[in-house]
Structure formats: C-alpha cells, structure tokens
Amino acid sequence: MLSGLKVSAFLAWKSIQRGSRGTLALTIMIIALIFVNLVFLPSIISGVVVTFDTQSIDFDVGNLVIEPREGNQYIDDVDSLQRKVEQIPGITGTSPRITAGATFFYRGHNAASTLYGINPEGERSVTRIAEYMTAGEFLSGGDTGAIIIGATLAGMEGEEEGGLPSLQGVDVGDSIKVAYPNGETRTYRVKGIFETQSFGVDTAAFVTTREMSEVLGLDNQASAILVKTAVNGREEEYKREILSYGIQEDVLTFREKSGGFVEQAIQSFNIINAISTLVSLIIAIVVVFIVIFINTVNRRRQIGILKAIGIDQQIIINSYVLQVLFITAVGALVGIGLNTGVTTYLTAYPLVFPGGPVYPDVEASAILRSIASLFGVSVVAGYIPAWRIAREDILTAIRG
Amino acid sequence: MIVAKDLMRVYTMGRVEVRALAGVSLEVAKGEFVGIMGASGSGKSTLLHILGLLDRPTSGSVTIDGTDVLSLSDRRRTLFRLNRLGYVFQDYALIGELTALENVYLTSLVRGASKDEYLERSADILRRVGLGDRMDHRQSELSGGEQQRVAIARALVNNPSILLADEPCANLDSQTSKSILDLFARLNEELDQTIVMVSHEDWHKEYFCRIVTLRDGLIEEMVECRRGQNPP
Numbered sequence: 001m002l003s004g005l006k007v008s009a010f011l012a013w014k015s016i017q018r019g020s021r022g023t024l025a026l027t028i029m030i031i032a033l034i035f036v037n038l039v040f041l042p043s044i045i046s047g048v049v050v051t052f053d054t055q056s057i058d059f060d061v062g063n064l065v066i067e068p069r070e071g072n073q074y075i076d077d078v079d080s081l082q083r084k085v086e087q088i089p090g091i092t093g094t095s096p097r098i099t100a101g102a103t104f105f106y107r108g109h110n111a112a113s114t115l116y117g118i119n120p121e122g123e124r125s126v127t128r129i130a131e132y133m134t135a136g137e138f139l140s141g142g143d144t145g146a147i148i149i150g151a152t153l154a155g156m157e158g159e160e161e162g163g164l165p166s167l168q169g170v171d172v173g174d175s176i177k178v179a180y181p182n183g184e185t186r187t188y189r190v191k192g193i194f195e196t197q198s199f200g201v202d203t204a205a206f207v208t209t210r211e212m213s214e215v216l217g218l219d220n221q222a223s224a225i226l227v228k229t230a231v232n233g234r235e236e237e238y239k240r241e242i243l244s245y246g247i248q249e250d251v252l253t254f255r256e257k258s259g260g261f262v263e264q265a266i267q268s269f270n271i272i273n274a275i276s277t278l279v280s281l282i283i284a285i286v287v288v289f290i291v292i293f294i295n296t297v298n299r300r301r302q303i304g305i306l307k308a309i310g311i312d313q314q315i316i317i318n319s320y321v322l323q324v325l326f327i328t329a330v331g332a333l334v335g336i337g338l339n340t341g342v343t344t345y346l347t348a349y350p351l352v353f354p355g356g357p358v359y360p361d362v363e364a365s366a367i368l369r370s371i372a373s374l375f376g377v378s379v380v381a382g383y384i385p386a387w388r389i390a391r392e393d394i395l396t397a398i399r400g
Numbered sequence: 401m402i403v404a405k406d407l408m409r410v411y412t413m414g415r416v417e418v419r420a421l422a423g424v425s426l427e428v429a430k431g432e433f434v435g436i437m438g439a440s441g442s443g444k445s446t447l448l449h450i451l452g453l454l455d456r457p458t459s460g461s462v463t464i465d466g467t468d469v470l471s472l473s474d475r476r477r478t479l480f481r482l483n484r485l486g487y488v489f490q491d492y493a494l495i496g497e498l499t500a501l502e503n504v505y506l507t508s509l510v511r512g513a514s515k516d517e518y519l520e521r522s523a524d525i526l527r528r529v530g531l532g533d534r535m536d537h538r539q540s541e542l543s544g545g546e547q548q549r550v551a552i553a554r555a556l557v558n559n560p561s562i563l564l565a566d567e568p569c570a571n572l573d574s575q576t577s578k579s580i581l582d583l584f585a586r587l588n589e590e591l592d593q594t595i596v597m598v599s600h601e602d603w604h605k606e607y608f609c610r611i612v613t614l615r616d617g618l619i620e621e622m623v624e625c626r627r628g629q630n631p632p
Contacts, residue, residue, distance in 0.1 A: 018538075306495070307478065308452075308487060309554065310482025312510070394454050395449060395455055
C-alpha cells in the first residue's frame with residue numbers, strides 16, 4: 001500500500017517535473033482564479049453585512065432600540081426608564097431620541113428629511129457620530145439655537161437636484177430654517193457637519209432634546225431610546241435581559257429595526273453566490289477533466305507499458321489523482337495570494353454602497369470551504385479520465 | 401518452466417474471424433533460450449503476448465512455474481508480471497519522462513525495495529548491459545541500441561524467472577542487434593536465465609537453444625540446436 005503510494009507519488013512528480021510547464025502553469029492559474037471567484041463574492045457579501053451592522057450600531061440605532069409600546073407615539077418617563085436599563089450588566093450607554101419629519105430651508109433651497117432631538121452626552125455613549133464631524137463641533141447639552149447636519153443634507157453648491165435631500169452648500173456658521181410637523185418654525189445656526197457615509201444618517205440633522213421637547217411640547221418623553229451593549233453580536237441575549245426587568249416598551253435589536261431588509265439582502269446575495277459557486281466549480285471540473293483527459297489520452301501507450309511491466313492500475317490512477325492534488329494545492333495557494341492582493345486593494349479603496357463603504361470580509365471558513373470544494377471536484381474530475389484509460393486492455397493501450 | 405497447451409486465439413475484425421493461434425502447445429524448460437520464428441502474421445507475437453500475460457487465449461491453458469496463470473485475477477496477473485516475468489518490447493517501451501536508471505528501478509520501487517537496494521541493483525544491471533555512463537540520460541538522449549539495453553535492464557531488475565522478448569532487434573542495425581543478442585546469450589549462459597524470444601531474422605537462429613517455427617497459428621517445426629551453430 002505504502003510502496004504503491006510511493007510509486008504513484010514518484011510517477012506524479014516526474015510527470016509534473018518533466019511535463020509541459022506551460023500547460024501546468026495555465027492549469028494552476030485557472031484553478032487560482034476559480035479559487036478567487038469562490039472566495040471573493042462571499043467576502044463582499046460578508047463585507048456588506050458587516051458594514052450594515054457596523055453602520056447601524058455605530059451611527060443609526062445602537063445595538064438595541066426601545067420604542068413606545070403599540071398605540072403610543074412617545075415613551076414616557078424616559079429618565080426612569082434609562083436608569084433602569086443602565087443598571088443591567090453589559091449595558092454601557094443609553095440615549096433618548098425624539099424623531100420628527102421636518103423641512104429644512106436654506107437660501108431658497110429646501111429639503112425634507114428627518115430631524116432628531118438628542119441628548120449630546122447620551123448620544124456620545126451610544127453612537128459614534130460625534131467622532132465623524134467633518135466641520136464644526138458636535139452639540140453640547142445646553143445648545144438650543146444650534147443644529148448639526150449630515151454632509152448629504154448640507155450638500156454642495158451647484159449640486160444636481162432631484163436626488164437625495166440637499167440644501168446645496170450649507171457651511172458651519174450658516175443659519176437654516178426648520179419647519180416642524182406641528183407648524184412651528186425655528187432658525188438654527190449650523191454648529192457642525194458630520195459625515196458617517198451611512199445614507200440614512202448623513203441625510204438627517206440633530207438638535208438637542210431640550211430644544212425639540214420645547215418646540216413639540218414634550219416633557220421627559222422620547223420617540224426611542226438607543227441602547228449600547230458592551231459586546232456586539234449578543235443583542236438577543238441583552239434584549240431578553242432588558243425584557244426580564246419588566247420593561248413594557250418594545251425592545252428591538254438593530255437587525256429587527258431594519259425590518260428584515262438585511263436578511264432579505266443576504267438571502268438574495270446568497271442565491272447569487274450559490275449560482276456563482278456552482279458555475280466556478282463546474283468550470284473547475286471541466287478544466288481538470290480536460291487536462292487529465294488529454295494527459296491520459298496522450299499517455300495511453302505509457303499507461304499500457306506501465307501495466308505491462310507490472311504496475312498496478314490503481315497506482316497509475318493514483319499518480320494522476322496526486323497530480324491533480326498538487327495542481328489544486330498550488331492553485332489554491334496562488335489563489336490565496338491573488339485574493340490577498342484583491343482584498344488589500346479593496347481595503348485601501350473600498351467599494352461604496354448606500355449603507356457605507358464595504359470592505360471585503362474574508363472568513364477563514366469561506367477559504368476552507370472553497371479549498372475543500374476545489375479539492376473535492378478536482379479529485380473526482382481527475383480520477384474519472386485516469387480510471388477510464390487505466391482500465392483499458394494492455395495491448396490496446398500500448399498500440400495507442 | 402512454461403507449459404502451454406492447445407492455445408487458440410481468435411480475433412474478430414468486423415465480421416471476419418482471424419485465427420492468430422490455432423492450437424499451439426509448447427513447453428519451455430528452466431534455462432532454455434527459445435526462439436520463436438515465423439513469417440509475419442504467423443502468430444509468434446500473439447503467442448508471446450499470451451505467455452507474457454498481456455493477452456488471454458480464446459482457449460487452452462498456460463502454466464508458469466506451476467501456476468495456472470489464466471485463472472488469475474487481473475490484479476494477480478499484474479503481480480505475476482511484476483515478480484516473475486521480464487518483458488522486452490520491440491520498440492523499447494521506455495517511460496520518456498524517466499531517466500535510464502529511473503526506468504530500471506521503477507518496478508523495484510513497486511516491490512517495496514529499499515532505496516539503497518534498488519539503486520545499487522539497477523545501477524549494477526545498467527553497468528552490466530554497458531550503460532554505466534548513461535544512467536541519468538532520458539530516452540530522447542539515448543540511441544536505439546541503448547534504449548533497448550535499458551529495456552532489457554528493466555526486464556531483468558527483479559530477477560524474473562522468464563525473460564520474454566518480442567523482436568527486440570527489429571529496430572536496430574545489425575551490429576547493435578548482435579550486441580543485444582550477445583547480451584541475451586550471456587544472460588542465458590551465466591545466469592541460467594530462461595529466455596523466450598520472437599524473431600524473424602534467420603541469423604538469430606545461432607543464438608537459440610531451440611527454435612519453434614510457427615505458420616498460420618500452428619507450430620510448423622521445432623528444432624533443438626546448440627548455440628553457436630546453425631541448426632540443421
């Protein structure tokens with residue numbers, strides 16, 4: 001058994017070493033490209049999910065969001081609820097938000113978007129918007145006549161209209177007028193402009209809860225309370241924990257808040273990925289099959305001679321399988337190298353999606369899965385033509 | 401020892417049946433150098449293929465050293481070829497990707513011999529066939545005569561009980577042919593190597609101990625002779 005494998009390895013190695021270098025290099029390159037294709041798309045899909053999750057947690061809703069129970073517009077007694085939630089182990093911050101649709105006016109331009117009333121200190125403990133100020137400053141607790149707005153809403157002078165809400169070039173220090181849904185209008189000085197690259201956030205604006213409560217006539221009330229947890233990925237556990245404290249309001253994870261959008265997107269991406277994987281693997285099967293088929297047909301006589309001098313058919317078949325394993329292993333290694341190059345490039349120059357910049361997220365499991373499937377299909381595709389020729393009658397094979 | 405009885409081999413080519421062997425019985429004793437001769441199409445190569453376990457007869461029996469080789473499974477026939485037979489082909493049949501030395505030690509590798517053992521033995525055989533300085537050359541770098549010597553060395557490396565040679569000199573000039581036949585004669589004399597060789601060259605007869613002449617798939621004549629003398 002062992003000596004048989006030794007002979008298979010010997011024949012395989014000599015064939016690789018002294019066979020056509022061009023064919024070998026081309027086959028390895030094709031396998032490498034198939035490997036890249038197998039790993040690349042899942043890494044982008046994974047990157048989209050990571051981006052969405054990160055953007056949601058860091059800029060939009062935190063890890064969890066507490067909303068008014070059904071039928072209510074606002075959460076009452078916000079301070080007490082915040083204190084209750086903040087005493088739960090693992091909860092690192094809470095921030096109430098008042099949400100209202102508003103129309104913004106600036107130098108003859110207007111845009112309808114979302115205005116949030118926030119507690120600046122609480123917001124810093126939950127979201128990272130304060131770290132993404134591109135001009136001016138973040139809000140302070142005492143601010144009443146100040147507003148910060150997203151870079152998209154601020155817009156640029158001469159920008160084409162009709163797309164996203166844009167005020168066509170608002171700068172820090174400018175004054176903008178805001179019309180509230182209750183008919184009140186206020187003029188605010190722009191204290192800062194932020195850019196998170198999250199579509200929903202960069203089209204919004206923020207004033208303090210103090211200011212917004214006064215305009216809307218609210219007292220210790222909020223549209224939602226954002227909750228930040230110590231660890232990402234355990235939102236369901238924290239949600240159960242919060243509910244166990246007898247909180248009556250609705251508690252949603254950031255994924256639930258998205259209304260199933262991410263799950264639907266992932267499902268669609270997974271279908272595309274499955275089709276792409278299937279096509280790649282079929283190409284791998286066809287390439288390996290053709291290479292080994294041509295190889296064995298060209299060496300039909302040699303296979304006959306090997307059998308004639310007493311080399312077992314299985315040793316001959318195994319020598320081709322070992323060649324395939326070698327080609328696949330080197331192809332996968334080259335593929336890992338190419339993929340590292342593509343990943344490095346896309347990390348430096350990420351793909352831009354509406355949810356934010358998408359970095360390829362190469363998971364070890366995806367690499368292992370791709371390697372395993374490549375090896376699987378290659379061995380099968382290599383074995384069949386080798387087996388077909390090796391079982392041929394000796395004299396027929398020798399006569400070619 | 402080879403005992404072949406009533407060997408028949410019928411090929412079907414389309415609707416035509418060709419009788420390559422029509423009932424050949426033959427015994428080859430240990431240490432004999434038997435020449436199988438005959439015109440083209442007489443069945444000599446077919447006989448050698450059957451004795452070399454490369455083909456199966458339509459009917460008849462073959463016993464080699466007491467083993468009924470026709471009843472063996474394909475796997476056991478392969479093992480039998482590996483351990484008991486040496487086969488030299490008309491066109492050398494070397495593995496082009498391997499050097500002379502690698503071609504020779506390949507079958508020893510299958511038998512599980514240690515590296516030292518198979519390298520030493522293969523090199524020794526190559527030296528004995530006069531290729532001590534050509535061991536690392538590949539087939540394309542060797543002349544016809546040298547290639548045939550490598551093929552002979554390969555056939556001998558596992559000490560086969562029988563060496564079968566199918567027109568080993570067919571592609572060689574007369575001087576090279578003579579050196580190959582001298583080599584066979586030496587192996588037969590010095591090592592008591594049993595050799596069955598197919599040939600159609602008249603002048604080869606002086607090397608054989610016995611000459612079996614086939615015609616239309618049947619033994620036409622069987623002549624005992626002494627090496628170095630032309631048969632009667």
